[in-house]
Amino acid sequence: MKTVFLYLLLFLAHTTVIWAQNLSFASHNSHASHDYIGINPTPETVAQYLSQKLPHTHNKHIIWTNTLVQHQSFADYYTFEQQYEGQKLYSSHLKITIDKKGYVVWINDNSFAVNEVRLPAPARLSTTEWDTEYLQDFLAQKKAIEKMREKVCLLDDKQQLHFAYLIYAQDQHEVANVTAYLFAENGRLYHSQDVGHYNHCQQQSTAALATAMVFDPDPLTTAQKVYGQNNQYKDRNDQDATELNAQRHQVDIEVTEENGIYWLKNDFIEIKELGSEPNIAPVQSSIPNFDYLRSNDAFEDVNAYYHANVVRNYVNSLGFENMTNQKLFIDTHALNGEDQSKYVFYGFDRHLYFGEGGVDDAEDADVVVHEYGHYLSDLACPGCNTDCGSNSERSALDEALCDYLATSYSRRNYDFNWENMFSWDGHNEFWVGRNMDNEKHYPEDVANSYYQTSEIFSAAMIDVWEVLGYETTDKILLGALYNFTACMNLAEAAEQIMLSDQLLYDGQHEAILYQHLSGRGLLNYRRPNAGNDTTVCLGESLTLGESVIMPADAELFWSPGLTLNDSTAAYPIANPDRTTEYIVTLRNPSTNLTYTDTVVVQVDYCLTSPVDTIQLLNTDRFLKGRGDLVVSLPTNTAQATLSFYNISGQLLRVFTYENPSEYLMFNGDMMPAGVYILQVKADDVRRVFRVAKAR
Ligand SMILES: [Zn+2]
Structure with a gap:
């Protein structure tokens, strides 16, 4: 199984890109700040602050518009986009984090400088001309059908604004293939990108309780067997086997009853046939009981539905309801027999597709929780899981956080072979799975495959998990998702883990997080080494500090400074007149995070013989x-x-x-x-x- 994350919108991404003329993408910056803005500010107050803080991104035509506010118990997150006449500037995105004391702690800024921007000229083609003649021809050639359109503005590399349309078009033959085309209003195509399936039906529901039989988390883990042991515990093309069916456990699930029929759906998760082959209708039952053997197609429906709901309820219990409040549709028999799963969204709906190649993906909680992790990451920071250029590690980061969440989910109940990521779906004749117990180190182990790269970060988080336990570590990771940004690398993400602990726990776990993230090479900012404690005679001087590694933009200072020749030098000369503890502090100006170390210099009077005179x-x-x-x-x-x-x-x-x-x-x-x-x-x-x- 391979998992694939496809993401709508923003920045340079994979797949077909057709350049008719150069499109400008927003530039990526982050700013730390300690500006006071007020407790629970209104979006208007924050917008006003942004226009003062980033004056080049704002003018009388192009203004910051709030699109999302996420209130958490530990911080508030405001998302903005630049708009011209009510239309979003394509690829602009800004997120600002404000702590509960009313201070701005972080600004993740993907914006355009707009001082020199030229406003749109009247379009050469009328909308109707473009739509009826040009677009219809274009879609006919592509054998595609328009499903949705969104009006936006785009900026070209000559600083010219254009009105534009994002057209979402579905392949006539495969509904899971959807492409977004960005057309200027004058008919010129600027950009295209695969985005996946679209479906926006929502239904009202009446909750009911039912019983069900599921693997939890998978048959190998609960039986404590390896794949194929004694020629048992094998997939055998999804057939029944006594030893596999014996690993099903009874659970309760919340379902929906409609006119005496029970369906696997609620307001937030729904099992559905989404149109990707094979077409298998979702299970329904006339009694509140979903007990199926594993060979039955209904079994995958029940398994995926159960685990997705358990994770959702758990994430909510940790206080992250705004990461789970969009409807998710799940098709457990999809992708035409491929051994992979994917999370896809565009428009307002999110979709999970599970393939049936090898072991059916939806039979393994590792796969379900992993894919659900992409959904959480997407809702925490819409528009953020986007690679930028070939060196980007953003995809690896999303894989890592999803693998971590899946491992945390199953390991909290079972330690057996916990390091096998995708315990049942992988580590078998079909594919090797991934390994969460490794010694990989950053950046040497960054590989061409972002799946391999992801193991550095996921294993580091599991190292932390072993010390802090699942709940605290999950919470720190989930809290950090709000500030994961497009184009981010693994080291920047590690800094956000540290910042999340600051916001959630007042930095209580800094030492543990530091030990494991830095131990993997994941923190650009290392704790400075103040040197070993020592003793000098009164009047002697000494040099403080040992191998202080400083990133280019770091700030470093020593205190107390009174007995130092230069308190901002990496290696200052000290001349203490009494025993003194010196603290060296390294500060990351883009997150305000600080790393410190101390050294004690004991000052002796150094008289050699017993004193007999005054x-x-x-x-x-x-x-x-x-x-x-x-x-x-x-x-x-x-x-x-x-x-x-x-x-x-x-x-x-x-x-x-x-x-x-x-x-x-x-x-x-x-x-x-x-x-x-x-x-x-x-x-x-x-x-x-x-x-x-x-x-
Ligand atoms: Zn994935």
């Missing part, structure tokens, strides 16, 4: 108001006094110490600047000094 130490720092005066006393002194006189011999202050240590620390903060005569008395020994304090 001495004053540290007088120069005392003079500058930067350190204590240190008075060394003979060993076993019973009582010491410090008497301060002014320069004319008048007694000012007396301090008495019983059983003082050999190094008496005198903090002179209460003494005004001046020159003093200090008499030190230790039992019957006495000495007189002149000390000064400049501030």
Whole structure:
């Protein structure tokens, strides 16, 4: 089985691209910010903020328009597009994250600079001329039927705006093949892209409870067998086998009853024949019971429906309802016998197609949850799962998060062979599946196949899962999906995992996440190394820091800075006058995330032999108001006094110490600047000094 994600819209993507003239795509930037915008701002307030923050993306004709608001308990996400006269600028997309204290934390910006834009000239063809003559000829040649159209604006590389249409056309013979064509209003074709099947019927439903028999998660995992063991546990072209049917478990499912007939559908998930071959009608039952043997086509319907609903309810229970609130249609017998599954959407509906080549894909919860993961990612950030050019790792990232979710789903109940991703559908005579327990490292193990590349990130998340458990790790990953962007690479995604923990858990799991993501090479920002704790003698200096690796745009600083020659140097020189803990901080300016390390420098007075006379130490720092005066006393002194006189011999202050240590620390903060005569008395020994304090 191979899984395929096809995505409508935005940016340069796979499949046929016909260039009649160059189309401009929005440029990708991200900005961290710590601007205060207010708690729960209105979309209008946010739009106003954006036009000030990104003035080049906004003018009196082209304005930021809000299209989606996602309120979460830990942050709010606002999605915008640039519009001209109410029409979206094709490929513009902006998402802004605002924390619950009202601060902007992140702006994911795919926008056009519009200062120089030329407004559309009147079209040479009227809409009717274009539609009836040109478009109809074009579709006839393509053997396609128009299913939907959307009016947009496009910008060409000469900064000229055009009114345009996105036409969704379906192949006359295969309904799962749909292509989007972007035509300027003057009839010129700018872009085309495969998008898949379209269907927009929605039905009202009445909920009912039914029982069903399913694999959970798959027959090999629950039987603790490997594929083909003792010549059993094999697919055998979807036939019944006692050992396989014995692995079915009884579960409850929520279904819909219509006039005494029960259907596998609810408001959000529906099993349906979507028109892709083979055409097998969805199961229906006259009693609220869906008990079928695995050879029955109904079994795949029940299995896919059950697992999709369990994941959906679980994701909702974690607080991510806005990732599951669009209707999903599932066809469990599709793709003409291919051994693959795919998630497809355009328009407003989402579709899952499961192929039947090899093991029927819908019999394996790993496949169902994986494909459902694409749906979650799509709803969390519409328009974000798009590769940009050949070096992009965005597809690998989506595969990784889907594999992670599927593994987390089955491993939370069964540890047996958990590392086999697609336990039943893969790891057999049909295909090898994927492996979640690997030592892959970024970026060396980035491969041509994005499926292979994905194993770096999914395995890293499973490493985290082993420490934090499924619920916390799932939640951190799901929270990060809102900020996954088009064109993103795996390292940028790892930063978003760190940021998600900040927003959800106040950074509580930073150390664990850091250990595993950085351990895989996935964080561009490494924790700086402040060096090993050490001891110096008073007056000596030393160089701090060891192998501080800094990305080009990083900001680095040390504190406290008072005893450093340069607190922003990678390796500053320190001259501490007392034991000091130095903190080095590396900050990523595009996410505001910081990485820190500390080093303790202990300062000793380094007197070699037992003291038998009274001495004053540290007088120069005392003079500058930067350190204590240190008075060394003979060993076993019973009582010491410090008497301060002014320069004319008048007694000012007396301090008495019983059983003082050999190094008496005198903090002179209460003494005004001046020159003093200090008499030190230790039992019957006495000495007189002149000390000064400049501030
Ligand atoms: Zn996939």
